[in-house]
Amino acid sequence: MTVKLYLESIEAAYARTFDAQVVAIDGNSIVLDRTLFYPLGGGQYWDTGVLSGPNGDINVQEVRGRGDVQHTVETEHQLVVGDEVRGTVDWDTRYAHMRMHTAQHLMSGIAYELFNGVRTVGNQIHAEKSRIDFNPISFDEAMMERLVDVVNGHINTGLKVSDSVMTREEINTIMPPDRTNMNLLPASVRDLRVVQIGDQVDLCPCAGTHVSNTSELGRVELIGKKSKGKGTQRLSYHLLTPSFVRSPSSKIV
């Protein structure tokens, strides 16, 4: 099981450089004992970057896996099990994913509040644009405008984003299980990492990377609406550059 350094706290996601050891190799797939690279999951796409080993730099092209994290690198590599490597995550992509993911939580939570408990039934977090599938809903222009206005209002307030560990029961007493999609989580998992925006403006179990304050999001702009059938509609959005951006931590973890 790879230690997921990006998950240790909200702040941990601001680190981009780490030292690790190669513990397994299968062709061009590398497993490390610890990693800052986020693997595909929860709708969020993987981080890219570089592994620097004894024989030079290798690009990380794809990252997958929830237990052992598989870093897919260029085929031409000379790494062997036991090698020490220094990993560096591509910050622009990482930070874009953090901003997009926190914006998704806010939009999903606010939509639930505004539109009769509408659920988020899917999402895709990418660096340039992201999307959320809502059900049941039929958005008109006024509804979309209202959603974006309320979300951008919270962004402008500069709400703190925090994380903690809670039991399912604790989460269910704060937020309706429909809103947090509690039914999608395996019943065997008791303690969950939750990400909270402001003072319970939103609270949701999540293993993704997030910003530390909503002021880092910029402004949400909707760029598309699409019907996906059976009462599901997909909203696509992007984020305009915020006035406040954070730099990555220079610390090597």
Ligand SMILES: [Zn+2]
């Ligand atoms: Zn999430």
